[in-house]
Amino acid sequence: MLSGIFVVQGYRNFRDPGRLAVAAQPVTEKVAPLLKKAHPSFPTETETLIRVNAAVQVSAGLMLATGRLSRPAALVLAGTLVPVTVAGHPFWKNDDPTARNNNQIHAMKNLGILGGLLLAAADTGGKPGLRWRTGHRIGHSRRSVQRAVRTARREARIAVRSASTARRLPG
The missing domain is CATH 1.20.5 (Single alpha-helices involved in coiled-coils or other helix-helix interfaces)
Incomplete structure (x- = not known):
């Protein structure tokens, strides 16, 4: 159940990264130099990074859902959730109280999902x-x-x- 949101949203974001590009650009601009330093040939365009993140979410979400390498998949999903939350729900930047409240709720929801993913990553399945x-x-x-x-x-x-x-x- 925890993986469903990653599979569905990852698929949507992969198909249409442009709808997220404006919100994601401040985060991708900060991440791009680190990516270039780590691997010079890695693409750093905003829409490409959105697609990469989306593909990782879909594949790790499916792995978590099917129980294949579920602990590493949960950790990967937790890692992808951080930039998504920072880019998509920056409630600290909102002046409008309604937008601030809405983004704060979504950020807290993502924090709860992050907690669930960390529990899934630590779960040993009874072993x-x-x-x-x-x-x-x-x-x-x-x-x-x-x-x-x-x-x-x-x-x-x-x-x-x-x-x-x-x-x-x-x-």
Whole structure:
């Protein structure tokens, strides 16, 4: 259910990025130099970036919906939600109280969706998480080493007793 909005809106935004270009341009102008620095051949035109974001949202949304790589997909969707919220719902810039209220509601809705995506990214589907498994494996290894040390000490004591008993026996 969480992925539905990304699939639908991503599809709409991919088909018609022009309707979002004016609102997105201040954000894309700030992101473009970073993209150029990271990868010089990456396109930085506003409509192209809207389409890239939309395609990522559709594909990650479908991955989340189908349960394929859902944890990474949720993280990717969370990452795409930040610039969308900043560009699409800048309530702090609105002078009109109605527009401010409307954008503030949408920004808070996106914040709630972001929280859901972070929970989905952390969800292990009932399986122990990597942190627990690592700690459990370390504890298991530590106990194995302690057992091996106790066994080696015991065997050394037995060997010492056997050697001292063998010396006492007439030969």
